Amino acid sequence: MTLDLLIRNATFPWRGQFVKGNIAVRSGKIVKLFRGSCTETAERVINAENRVVLPGLIDVHVHLRDLEQSYKEDYHTGTCAAAAGGITTVLDMPNTRPKTDSAEVLKFKKKLAQGKAMVNVGFFSLFPSRIDEIPKIIEEGAVAFKVYPQDPESWLTGSLPDRLKSASKFGKPVAVHPEEKVKDEYNTIQQFLQVHSINIEFSAVIRYTLAAERAQCHLHLCHITSKRTVEYIRTLKASYPRVSCEVTPHHLLLTRKHIEEKGSLLKVLPPLRENEDLESLWLALNQGIIDVIASDHAPHQKSEKEKSISDASPGFPGLETTLSLMLTQVNAGRISLKRLVEVLSENPAKIFKIKSKGKIEEGYDADLTIIDLKAKGKINPDSFYSKAKYSPFEGWTVKGKPITTIVNGVVVMEHGEIIAPKGAGSVLTT
Ligand code: NCD
Ligand code: ZN
Numbered sequence: 001m002t003l004d005l006l007i008r009n010a011t012f013p014w015r016g017q018f019v020k021g022n023i024a025v026r027s028g029k030i031v032k033l034f035r036g037s038c039t040e041t042a043e044r045v046i047n048a049e050n051r052v053v054l055p056g057l058i059d060v061h062v063h064l065r066d067l068e069q070s071y072k073e074d075y076h077t078g079t080c081a082a083a084a085g086g087i088t089t090v091l092d093m094p095n096t097r098p099k100t101d102s103a104e105v106l107k108f109k110k111k112l113a114q115g116k117a118m119v120n121v122g123f124f125s126l127f128p129s130r131i132d133e134i135p136k137i138i139e140e141g142a143v144a145f146k147v148y149p150q151d152p153e154s155w156l157t158g159s160l161p162d163r164l165k166s167a168s169k170f171g172k173p174v175a176v177h178p179e180e181k182v183k184d185e186y187n188t189i190q191q192f193l194q195v196h197s198i199n200i201e202f203s204a205v206i207r208y209t210l211a212a213e214r215a216q217c218h219l220h221l222c223h224i225t226s227k228r229t230v231e232y233i234r235t236l237k238a239s240y241p242r243v244s245c246e247v248t249p250h251h252l253l254l255t256r257k258h259i260e261e262k263g264s265l266l267k268v269l270p271p272l273r274e275n276e277d278l279e280s281l282w283l284a285l286n287q288g289i290i291d292v293i294a295s296d297h298a299p300h301q302k303s304e305k306e307k308s309i310s311d312a313s314p315g316f317p318g319l320e321t322t323l324s325l326m327l328t329q330v331n332a333g334r335i336s337l338k339r340l341v342e343v344l345s346e347n348p349a350k351i352f353k354i355k356s357k358g359k360i361e362e363g364y365d366a367d368l369t370i371i372d373l374k375a376k377g378k379i380n381p382d383s384f385y386s387k388a389k390y391s392p393f394e395g396w397t398v399k400g401k402p403i404t405t406i407v408n409g410v411v412v413m414e415h416g417e418i419i420a421p422k423g424a425g426s427v428l429t430t
Contacts, residue, residue: 003042004028005366006408010048012360013341021349023053025366028408029258030052033362034300035193044411048370051403054341055360056088056367057323058348060175061222061246061294063315064090065111066119068097073299073387075116079425080385081319082119083413086402087369089120089348089357090297090319090427096145101126103136110141110427117425118418119407126151127163127218132167141429143352149181149204159371160211167430168217171349173244174276175220178204178229179270184310189260192309196271198226205229213240220351223244223296225270227280234289246292247281249318250326254392264312265305266392268298286335291347293340296324299388321379325393326402327371337373353430370404377401385418 005025011018014033024032034040039185064078073081082090092109094100102111106123113121122143128134145167147160167174180200207223209232212219224230224245233245250268255275259266266272274285284290298315305312326344332338349358356365379393405413412420 001031001040003031003040005044005046005350005406005411006038006040006042007046007048007053007368007370008038010051010053012053013239013338014360016268018052018338023360023368025409028366030362030364030366033360039058043168045372046404051370051372052337053360054061054369054371055345055358056369056405056407057086057147058089058354058358059087059295059297059319059322060091060292060352061248061297062090062092062319062346063095064092065096065299070075071387072301075113075121076406076422077385077387078297078299079118079121080418082319083405084416085320086121086323086369086371086383086405087319088369088405088407089122089354091122091124091143091352094124094126095148099126100124101128102133103140106137106142114427115423117423117427118412118420119425120428121425122352122428122430130319131155131162131166135165135170138170138172140280141427142172143354143428143430144175147176147208149177149179157368161215164211164215165218168215169352173218173220173221174212176204176208177210177269178221178224179184180204186310186342187308189263189309192267193256196269198228198273198277201226201270202228202232205232209236209240209243212243216242218242218244218351223248223251223270223294224290225251225273225281226277228281230284230289234284237289244291244347246294247285247290248294248296249322250392252278252281252285253325258392262392264307264309265307265316265390267309267312267314268296268316269314285343286339291343291351293326293343295319297386299386301391302388304389316390316392317384317386320386321393322389323369323371324377324379324398324401327373327395328398331399341398354428355430366406366409368406369402370406371400372403373400375399375401375403383416
Protein backbone atom coordinates (compact mmCIF):
# COMPACT_ATOMS: atom_id res chain seq x y z
CA MET A 1 0.00 0.00 0.00
CA THR A 2 1.53 3.37 -0.95
CA LEU A 3 0.76 5.95 1.67
CA ASP A 4 1.03 9.71 1.58
CA LEU A 5 1.50 10.02 5.30
CA LEU A 6 2.11 7.69 8.20
CA ILE A 7 1.92 8.87 11.79
CA ARG A 8 3.85 6.43 13.92
CA ASN A 9 3.72 5.73 17.66
CA ALA A 10 0.65 7.88 18.06
CA THR A 11 -1.56 7.93 21.12
CA PHE A 12 -5.06 8.78 19.96
CA PRO A 13 -8.69 8.56 21.09
CA TRP A 14 -10.45 5.62 19.53
CA ARG A 15 -13.92 4.37 20.44
CA GLY A 16 -13.95 5.89 23.88
CA GLN A 17 -10.39 5.29 25.02
CA PHE A 18 -6.84 6.35 24.22
CA VAL A 19 -4.89 3.73 22.27
CA LYS A 20 -1.42 3.53 20.83
CA GLY A 21 -0.83 2.84 17.15
CA ASN A 22 -0.09 4.15 13.69
CA ILE A 23 -2.34 6.23 11.47
CA ALA A 24 -2.06 5.71 7.72
CA VAL A 25 -3.24 8.41 5.34
CA ARG A 26 -3.83 8.34 1.61
CA SER A 27 -5.62 10.79 -0.70
CA GLY A 28 -6.77 12.90 2.22
CA LYS A 29 -8.35 10.02 4.14
CA ILE A 30 -7.44 7.87 7.09
CA VAL A 31 -7.10 4.56 5.28
CA LYS A 32 -5.89 2.35 8.09
CA LEU A 33 -5.30 2.32 11.81
CA PHE A 34 -2.63 -0.10 12.95
CA ARG A 35 -2.57 -1.13 16.58
CA GLY A 36 0.88 -2.37 17.54
CA SER A 37 3.62 -2.69 14.96
CA CYS A 38 3.40 -1.59 11.35
CA THR A 39 5.84 -2.16 8.52
CA GLU A 40 4.28 0.27 6.06
CA THR A 41 6.25 3.10 4.52
CA ALA A 42 4.99 6.43 3.30
CA GLU A 43 6.08 9.53 1.46
CA ARG A 44 6.09 11.37 4.76
CA VAL A 45 6.48 9.74 8.16
CA ILE A 46 5.81 11.63 11.39
CA ASN A 47 7.00 10.15 14.65
CA ALA A 48 4.37 11.06 17.23
CA GLU A 49 6.12 9.45 20.21
CA ASN A 50 5.31 11.47 23.35
CA ARG A 51 2.57 13.28 21.50
CA VAL A 52 -1.18 12.82 21.32
CA VAL A 53 -3.02 12.87 18.00
CA LEU A 54 -6.51 14.36 18.17
CA PRO A 55 -9.24 14.32 15.55
CA GLY A 56 -8.89 17.76 13.93
CA LEU A 57 -10.65 20.43 15.93
CA ILE A 58 -13.87 21.94 14.60
CA ASP A 59 -14.56 25.52 15.69
CA VAL A 60 -18.23 26.22 15.05
CA HIS A 61 -18.18 29.93 15.87
CA VAL A 62 -15.70 31.93 13.81
CA HIS A 63 -15.95 35.34 12.19
CA LEU A 64 -13.59 35.15 9.23
CA ARG A 65 -14.93 38.51 7.97
CA ASP A 66 -13.25 39.19 4.56
CA LEU A 67 -15.36 40.94 1.83
CA GLU A 68 -15.80 44.57 2.91
CA GLN A 69 -14.26 43.84 6.30
CA SER A 70 -11.06 42.22 5.07
CA TYR A 71 -9.16 44.92 6.97
CA LYS A 72 -10.24 43.07 10.16
CA GLU A 73 -9.54 39.55 8.87
CA ASP A 74 -9.70 37.65 5.59
CA TYR A 75 -10.11 34.01 4.60
CA HIS A 76 -6.39 33.51 4.38
CA THR A 77 -5.30 35.14 7.66
CA GLY A 78 -8.28 33.72 9.55
CA THR A 79 -7.68 30.16 8.40
CA CYS A 80 -3.91 30.47 8.97
CA ALA A 81 -4.84 31.45 12.53
CA ALA A 82 -7.08 28.36 12.76
CA ALA A 83 -4.32 26.03 11.54
CA ALA A 84 -1.81 27.66 13.90
CA GLY A 85 -4.25 26.98 16.72
CA GLY A 86 -4.70 23.30 15.81
CA ILE A 87 -8.14 23.80 14.25
CA THR A 88 -8.87 21.99 10.99
CA THR A 89 -12.44 23.11 10.31
CA VAL A 90 -14.15 26.42 10.98
CA LEU A 91 -17.75 27.47 10.53
CA ASP A 92 -17.91 31.08 9.38
CA MET A 93 -20.56 33.38 10.81
CA PRO A 94 -22.92 35.27 8.47
CA ASN A 95 -22.84 38.77 10.04
CA THR A 96 -20.53 39.84 7.25
CA ARG A 97 -20.59 42.89 4.99
CA PRO A 98 -22.47 42.30 2.79
CA LYS A 99 -24.66 40.05 4.90
CA THR A 100 -24.73 36.33 4.11
CA ASP A 101 -28.45 36.00 3.49
CA SER A 102 -28.78 34.72 -0.07
CA ALA A 103 -27.52 31.91 -2.27
CA GLU A 104 -25.76 34.53 -4.37
CA VAL A 105 -23.65 35.94 -1.54
CA LEU A 106 -22.92 32.43 -0.28
CA LYS A 107 -21.76 31.37 -3.74
CA PHE A 108 -19.47 34.40 -3.92
CA LYS A 109 -18.03 33.72 -0.46
CA LYS A 110 -17.36 30.08 -1.29
CA LYS A 111 -15.49 31.00 -4.44
CA LEU A 112 -13.39 33.61 -2.66
CA ALA A 113 -12.61 31.28 0.23
CA GLN A 114 -11.60 28.40 -2.05
CA GLY A 115 -8.43 30.13 -3.18
CA LYS A 116 -7.45 31.38 0.27
CA ALA A 117 -8.49 28.85 2.89
CA MET A 118 -5.88 26.81 4.78
CA VAL A 119 -8.41 24.67 6.65
CA ASN A 120 -11.93 23.42 5.89
CA VAL A 121 -14.47 26.22 5.91
CA GLY A 122 -18.22 25.82 6.23
CA PHE A 123 -20.66 28.72 6.08
CA PHE A 124 -23.61 29.83 8.16
CA SER A 125 -26.36 31.85 6.54
CA LEU A 126 -28.81 34.31 8.00
CA PHE A 127 -32.43 33.61 7.27
CA PRO A 128 -33.36 35.37 4.03
CA SER A 129 -36.23 37.83 3.97
CA ARG A 130 -38.02 35.64 1.37
CA ILE A 131 -38.72 32.20 2.74
CA ASP A 132 -38.45 30.61 -0.74
CA GLU A 133 -34.77 31.55 -0.76
CA ILE A 134 -34.11 29.03 2.05
CA PRO A 135 -33.90 25.92 -0.21
CA LYS A 136 -31.57 27.79 -2.58
CA ILE A 137 -29.24 28.71 0.27
CA ILE A 138 -29.22 25.08 1.39
CA GLU A 139 -28.58 23.94 -2.17
CA GLU A 140 -25.57 26.29 -2.22
CA GLY A 141 -24.17 24.43 0.79
CA ALA A 142 -24.95 26.43 3.94
CA VAL A 143 -24.15 24.31 7.00
CA ALA A 144 -26.71 25.97 9.25
CA PHE A 145 -28.66 29.16 9.91
CA LYS A 146 -27.93 31.86 12.47
CA VAL A 147 -30.22 34.33 14.16
CA TYR A 148 -29.03 37.56 15.82
CA PRO A 149 -31.02 39.75 18.21
CA GLN A 150 -31.15 42.60 15.69
CA ASP A 151 -32.39 40.44 12.79
CA PRO A 152 -35.81 41.21 11.36
CA GLU A 153 -36.92 37.60 11.95
CA SER A 154 -37.73 38.48 15.51
CA TRP A 155 -40.51 37.26 17.68
CA LEU A 156 -42.57 40.37 16.95
CA THR A 157 -42.74 40.06 13.19
CA GLY A 158 -43.83 36.49 13.69
CA SER A 159 -41.69 35.19 10.84
CA LEU A 160 -39.33 33.17 13.03
CA PRO A 161 -41.58 30.09 13.46
CA ASP A 162 -41.91 29.59 9.69
CA ARG A 163 -38.18 29.86 9.24
CA LEU A 164 -37.48 27.40 12.03
CA LYS A 165 -39.94 24.95 10.50
CA SER A 166 -38.31 25.31 7.12
CA ALA A 167 -34.82 24.74 8.54
CA SER A 168 -36.14 21.69 10.35
CA LYS A 169 -37.71 20.33 7.17
CA PHE A 170 -34.29 20.45 5.48
CA GLY A 171 -32.56 19.00 8.53
CA LYS A 172 -30.51 22.12 9.23
CA PRO A 173 -29.71 23.29 12.75
CA VAL A 174 -30.43 26.88 13.72
CA ALA A 175 -27.87 28.68 15.86
CA VAL A 176 -28.85 31.73 17.85
CA HIS A 177 -27.03 34.53 19.62
CA PRO A 178 -29.08 34.32 22.80
CA GLU A 179 -29.56 37.93 23.81
CA GLU A 180 -32.63 40.11 23.46
CA LYS A 181 -32.38 43.23 21.33
CA VAL A 182 -31.38 46.05 23.67
CA LYS A 183 -30.77 49.77 23.41
CA ASP A 184 -27.00 50.01 23.44
CA GLU A 185 -26.86 53.09 25.63
CA TYR A 186 -24.12 53.08 28.25
CA ASN A 187 -21.11 55.11 29.27
CA THR A 188 -19.41 52.95 31.86
CA ILE A 189 -18.36 49.32 31.99
CA GLN A 190 -20.85 48.74 34.82
CA GLN A 191 -23.65 50.11 32.67
CA PHE A 192 -22.54 47.97 29.71
CA LEU A 193 -22.67 44.87 31.92
CA GLN A 194 -26.09 45.90 33.16
CA VAL A 195 -27.54 46.52 29.70
CA HIS A 196 -26.32 43.09 28.54
CA SER A 197 -27.33 41.37 31.77
CA ILE A 198 -27.92 37.67 32.31
CA ASN A 199 -31.66 38.39 32.25
CA ILE A 200 -31.31 39.52 28.64
CA GLU A 201 -29.65 36.20 27.87
CA PHE A 202 -32.12 34.17 29.88
CA SER A 203 -35.28 35.59 28.33
CA ALA A 204 -33.85 35.11 24.83
CA VAL A 205 -32.97 31.50 25.64
CA ILE A 206 -36.54 30.85 26.83
CA ARG A 207 -38.04 32.50 23.78
CA TYR A 208 -35.85 30.66 21.28
CA THR A 209 -36.16 27.27 22.94
CA LEU A 210 -39.96 27.53 23.06
CA ALA A 211 -40.03 28.49 19.38
CA ALA A 212 -37.68 25.62 18.48
CA GLU A 213 -39.74 23.13 20.41
CA ARG A 214 -42.84 24.24 18.58
CA ALA A 215 -41.10 23.97 15.21
CA GLN A 216 -39.35 20.74 16.21
CA CYS A 217 -36.02 22.07 14.91
CA HIS A 218 -32.52 21.61 16.24
CA LEU A 219 -31.55 24.72 18.18
CA HIS A 220 -27.92 25.52 18.94
CA LEU A 221 -27.40 28.18 21.59
CA CYS A 222 -24.16 30.06 20.95
CA HIS A 223 -21.85 31.20 23.75
CA ILE A 224 -23.98 30.72 26.84
CA THR A 225 -22.61 32.45 29.90
CA SER A 226 -24.71 32.21 33.04
CA LYS A 227 -25.64 29.81 35.78
CA ARG A 228 -29.30 30.54 35.28
CA THR A 229 -29.14 29.64 31.58
CA VAL A 230 -27.17 26.47 32.30
CA GLU A 231 -29.70 25.28 34.87
CA TYR A 232 -32.56 25.91 32.47
CA ILE A 233 -30.84 23.99 29.66
CA ARG A 234 -30.16 21.12 32.05
CA THR A 235 -33.91 20.68 32.65
CA LEU A 236 -34.90 21.44 29.09
CA LYS A 237 -32.63 18.75 27.63
CA ALA A 238 -34.51 16.08 29.58
CA SER A 239 -37.70 16.84 27.67
CA TYR A 240 -36.35 18.35 24.44
CA PRO A 241 -33.03 16.82 23.43
CA ARG A 242 -32.82 18.67 20.09
CA VAL A 243 -31.01 21.52 21.73
CA SER A 244 -27.26 22.00 22.03
CA CYS A 245 -25.11 24.76 23.41
CA GLU A 246 -21.59 26.09 23.31
CA VAL A 247 -19.29 27.97 25.64
CA THR A 248 -16.23 30.06 24.83
CA PRO A 249 -12.84 29.88 26.55
CA HIS A 250 -13.23 33.50 27.65
CA HIS A 251 -16.51 32.81 29.42
CA LEU A 252 -14.87 29.84 31.12
CA LEU A 253 -11.75 31.69 32.21
CA LEU A 254 -12.51 35.40 32.64
CA THR A 255 -14.93 37.35 34.84
CA ARG A 256 -16.21 40.92 34.99
CA LYS A 257 -13.15 41.72 37.09
CA HIS A 258 -11.00 41.30 33.99
CA ILE A 259 -12.96 43.82 31.92
CA GLU A 260 -13.13 46.20 34.87
CA GLU A 261 -9.33 46.02 35.04
CA LYS A 262 -8.46 46.03 31.35
CA GLY A 263 -11.34 47.99 29.81
CA SER A 264 -12.70 47.98 26.25
CA LEU A 265 -10.26 45.40 24.85
CA LEU A 266 -12.26 42.83 26.80
CA LYS A 267 -15.62 44.09 25.58
CA VAL A 268 -17.44 41.11 24.14
CA LEU A 269 -21.03 40.01 23.61
CA PRO A 270 -22.34 38.46 25.71
CA PRO A 271 -20.17 40.09 28.40
CA LEU A 272 -17.95 38.39 30.95
CA ARG A 273 -19.84 37.31 34.06
CA GLU A 274 -19.33 36.41 37.73
CA ASN A 275 -17.32 33.66 39.39
CA GLU A 276 -20.40 31.61 40.25
CA ASP A 277 -21.34 31.59 36.56
CA LEU A 278 -17.91 30.25 35.63
CA GLU A 279 -18.22 27.48 38.17
CA SER A 280 -21.56 26.38 36.83
CA LEU A 281 -20.27 26.50 33.23
CA TRP A 282 -17.37 24.21 34.15
CA LEU A 283 -19.67 21.79 35.92
CA ALA A 284 -22.09 21.69 32.98
CA LEU A 285 -19.23 21.26 30.53
CA ASN A 286 -17.92 18.24 32.41
CA GLN A 287 -21.39 16.78 32.90
CA GLY A 288 -22.29 16.90 29.22
CA ILE A 289 -24.87 19.68 29.49
CA ILE A 290 -22.64 22.01 27.47
CA ASP A 291 -21.86 20.25 24.19
CA VAL A 292 -19.25 22.39 22.48
CA ILE A 293 -16.35 24.76 23.11
CA ALA A 294 -16.10 27.38 20.36
CA SER A 295 -13.82 30.39 20.17
CA ASP A 296 -16.20 33.09 18.87
CA HIS A 297 -13.11 34.41 17.09
CA ALA A 298 -14.29 37.99 16.50
CA PRO A 299 -11.37 40.02 15.15
CA HIS A 300 -11.42 43.81 14.93
CA GLN A 301 -8.71 46.33 14.21
CA LYS A 302 -6.88 47.27 17.36
CA SER A 303 -7.94 50.90 16.91
CA GLU A 304 -11.58 49.75 16.90
CA LYS A 305 -10.99 48.25 20.36
CA GLU A 306 -9.04 51.16 21.82
CA LYS A 307 -12.12 53.31 22.30
CA SER A 308 -14.58 54.17 25.04
CA ILE A 309 -16.71 51.25 26.22
CA SER A 310 -19.67 52.49 24.19
CA ASP A 311 -17.72 52.97 20.93
CA ALA A 312 -15.43 49.92 21.07
CA SER A 313 -16.30 46.95 18.84
CA PRO A 314 -17.30 43.80 20.73
CA GLY A 315 -15.18 40.66 20.45
CA PHE A 316 -11.55 39.61 20.09
CA PRO A 317 -9.56 36.86 18.36
CA GLY A 318 -9.63 33.34 19.77
CA LEU A 319 -8.51 30.81 17.15
CA GLU A 320 -4.90 30.81 18.25
CA THR A 321 -5.54 30.56 21.97
CA THR A 322 -8.46 28.13 22.41
CA LEU A 323 -6.58 24.84 22.29
CA SER A 324 -3.56 25.92 24.37
CA LEU A 325 -5.82 27.46 27.01
CA MET A 326 -7.91 24.31 27.21
CA LEU A 327 -4.94 21.93 27.29
CA THR A 328 -3.65 24.01 30.19
CA GLN A 329 -6.94 23.23 31.93
CA VAL A 330 -6.47 19.52 31.15
CA ASN A 331 -3.07 19.73 32.83
CA ALA A 332 -4.66 21.50 35.79
CA GLY A 333 -7.17 18.65 36.14
CA ARG A 334 -10.24 20.74 35.39
CA ILE A 335 -11.34 18.72 32.36
CA SER A 336 -10.23 15.40 30.88
CA LEU A 337 -8.60 15.17 27.47
CA LYS A 338 -11.34 12.70 26.51
CA ARG A 339 -14.04 15.26 27.26
CA LEU A 340 -12.08 17.95 25.44
CA VAL A 341 -12.05 15.82 22.29
CA GLU A 342 -15.83 15.43 22.58
CA VAL A 343 -16.48 19.16 22.85
CA LEU A 344 -13.84 20.33 20.35
CA SER A 345 -14.18 17.66 17.63
CA GLU A 346 -16.83 14.98 18.03
CA ASN A 347 -19.87 16.98 19.09
CA PRO A 348 -19.34 19.85 16.61
CA ALA A 349 -19.28 17.28 13.76
CA LYS A 350 -22.41 15.57 15.11
CA ILE A 351 -24.45 18.71 15.75
CA PHE A 352 -23.62 20.37 12.43
CA LYS A 353 -23.70 17.07 10.50
CA ILE A 354 -20.21 17.47 9.11
CA LYS A 355 -19.60 14.18 7.35
CA SER A 356 -16.50 12.04 7.96
CA LYS A 357 -15.00 14.40 10.51
CA GLY A 358 -14.65 14.65 14.28
CA LYS A 359 -13.21 11.17 14.85
CA ILE A 360 -10.13 9.14 14.09
CA GLU A 361 -11.59 6.21 12.19
CA GLU A 362 -10.77 4.38 8.99
CA GLY A 363 -12.55 6.10 6.10
CA TYR A 364 -12.70 9.44 7.91
CA ASP A 365 -11.02 12.58 6.56
CA ALA A 366 -7.39 12.92 7.59
CA ASP A 367 -7.94 16.06 9.68
CA LEU A 368 -5.56 15.61 12.60
CA THR A 369 -4.10 17.79 15.31
CA ILE A 370 -0.90 16.60 16.94
CA ILE A 371 -0.38 18.06 20.39
CA ASP A 372 2.37 18.15 22.99
CA LEU A 373 0.64 18.14 26.36
CA LYS A 374 3.81 19.16 28.17
CA ALA A 375 5.04 22.04 25.99
CA LYS A 376 5.05 25.28 27.92
CA GLY A 377 4.66 28.74 26.48
CA LYS A 378 3.24 32.21 26.87
CA ILE A 379 0.40 33.72 24.89
CA ASN A 380 1.99 36.26 22.60
CA PRO A 381 -0.40 38.07 20.24
CA ASP A 382 2.53 39.47 18.20
CA SER A 383 2.97 35.98 16.80
CA PHE A 384 -0.69 35.59 15.74
CA TYR A 385 -1.50 34.91 12.10
CA SER A 386 -4.80 36.71 12.72
CA LYS A 387 -4.81 40.37 11.74
CA ALA A 388 -6.07 41.06 15.27
CA LYS A 389 -2.84 41.01 17.26
CA TYR A 390 -4.17 41.35 20.79
CA SER A 391 -5.78 39.01 23.30
CA PRO A 392 -7.37 39.14 26.72
CA PHE A 393 -4.99 36.27 27.52
CA GLU A 394 -1.80 38.10 26.54
CA GLY A 395 1.06 36.98 28.78
CA TRP A 396 -0.80 33.97 30.22
CA THR A 397 1.35 30.91 30.76
CA VAL A 398 0.08 27.82 28.97
CA LYS A 399 0.98 24.15 29.18
CA GLY A 400 0.04 22.08 26.15
CA LYS A 401 -0.04 23.19 22.54
CA PRO A 402 -0.63 22.08 18.96
CA ILE A 403 2.55 20.98 17.18
CA THR A 404 1.24 19.84 13.80
CA THR A 405 -2.05 20.52 12.01
CA ILE A 406 -3.03 18.18 9.19
CA VAL A 407 -5.95 19.09 6.91
CA ASN A 408 -7.24 16.46 4.46
CA GLY A 409 -3.90 14.69 4.71
CA VAL A 410 -1.81 17.82 4.08
CA VAL A 411 0.51 19.13 6.77
CA VAL A 412 -0.55 22.76 7.02
CA MET A 413 1.14 23.83 10.25
CA GLU A 414 4.26 22.60 11.95
CA HIS A 415 5.77 24.08 15.13
CA GLY A 416 3.71 27.24 14.79
CA GLU A 417 4.62 27.85 11.13
CA ILE A 418 2.17 27.64 8.24
CA ILE A 419 3.93 25.52 5.62
CA ALA A 420 1.26 24.69 3.04
CA PRO A 421 0.51 26.80 -0.04
CA LYS A 422 -2.35 29.30 0.04
CA GLY A 423 -5.67 27.57 -0.64
CA ALA A 424 -4.63 24.18 0.76
CA GLY A 425 -7.90 24.00 2.69
CA SER A 426 -11.32 23.39 1.24
CA VAL A 427 -14.87 24.62 1.33
CA LEU A 428 -17.42 22.36 2.98
CA THR A 429 -20.56 21.59 1.07
CA THR A 430 -22.89 19.42 3.03
C1 NCD B 1 -19.21 39.27 17.29
C2 NCD B 1 -18.66 40.02 16.09
O1 NCD B 1 -17.80 40.90 16.28
O2 NCD B 1 -19.04 39.73 14.96
N1 NCD B 1 -18.88 39.97 18.50
C3 NCD B 1 -18.90 39.49 19.77
O3 NCD B 1 -18.67 40.25 20.70
N2 NCD B 1 -19.11 38.23 20.01
C4 NCD B 1 -20.67 39.07 17.13
C5 NCD B 1 -21.23 37.89 17.87
O4 NCD B 1 -20.76 36.74 17.74
O5 NCD B 1 -22.20 38.08 18.58
ZN1 ZN C 1 -22.71 35.96 19.06
